[in-house]
Amino acid sequence: YDAQEHEVFFSEFESLVTALDPSVSLGAAPDPLNPTTYYAGVPLPEWTPYTDSLVRGTTYYWRAVEYDSNGVDWPGPVWSFYVALDNASNPRPADNMINVGYTPTLRWGAGAKEIYNAPHVHQVYFGTTWADVNSASEGGPLHRATLPWDDTDWEPNSNGGLPPLDPNTDYYWRIDEKHGTFGPTVKKGDVWTFKTVPEFPIGDPNLINWWRLNEGIGPTAVDRSGYGHHGDRAPGSVQTGVWSLAVTVITRSTRMPSSTSTV
Incomplete structure (x- = not known):
């Protein structure tokens, strides 16, 4: 089809954009010579009805609709973008997460750059008390790494040079965003926190795995046998009940029954 007219819908509410609600329409393009160029967050009502500044830490949704010569509308997909906060955000493991493994990878969302292409690094602080991590400074013992802007993950045990984390221990971490070279x-x-998986004594030497699968939250399927055979929960999995699975010593020829459910 040959697009004759365009209309863009824009909002922080995805449902309104999906429904093509007239209240979030930006109308026709402000410049007829550039019919596919629209503006939002600009304090110029002659350019856009969306004159409010965009808010950091907010996801915005938009959708373009084209109209052919017969007036038939052709809605496009819903797109989105996120306006970054000034500081680092979206920690993974999530803040206050429990049952985290002993060799985790810490990830976060980068803060916004002050000036495009300006130097921007992440300073990683990591320790076992909130107060120490909160007050830690550049170059101190808890300043574990300085990473480039496009590197937003850090492993305490790998590139951090630390031994495996202790069981059943609260850890604290902080990411500072440093901008600029002169007068940065x-x-x-x-300060975010997580707790590692507990340690269990070996009660039955023949019981090599025991997953109760009732942790509720956390990235780990905890092995209570004492042998530490913890598993990773599938991303996006949701606990819908309480189960228990025990595996005793097996030989090479032992066959395990299969299940229609994911364990």
Whole structure:
């Protein structure tokens, strides 16, 4: 089809954009010579009805509709973008997560750059008390790494050089965003925390795995046999009940029954 007209819908509410609600329409393009160029967050009502500044930490949704010569509308897909916060955000493991493994990878969302292409690094702080991590400074013992802007993950045990984390222990971490070379500015991050998997004594030497699968939250299927055969829960999995699976010593010829459910 030959698009004759365009209309863009824009909002922080995905449902309104999906429904092509007239209240979030930006109308026709402000410049007839550039019919596929629209503006939002610009304080110029002659350019856009969306004159409010965009808000950091917010996801915005938009959708373009084209109309052919017969007036038939052709809606496009819903797209989105995220306006980054000044400071680091979206920690993984999530803040206050439990049952985290002993060799985790810490990830986060980068804070916004002050100036495009300006130097921007992440400073990683990691320790076992909130107060120490909160007050830690650049170059101190808890300043574990300085990473480039496009590197937003850090492994305490691998590139951090630390031994495996202790069982059943609270750990704290912080990411500061440092901008600029001369007279740099630092956006201090929040202190996040997680707790590692507990340690269990070996009660039955013949019981090599025991997953109760009732942790509720956390990335780990905890092995309570004492042998530490913890598993990873599938991304996006949701606990819908309480189960228990025990595996005793097996020989090479032993066959295990299959299940229609995912364990």
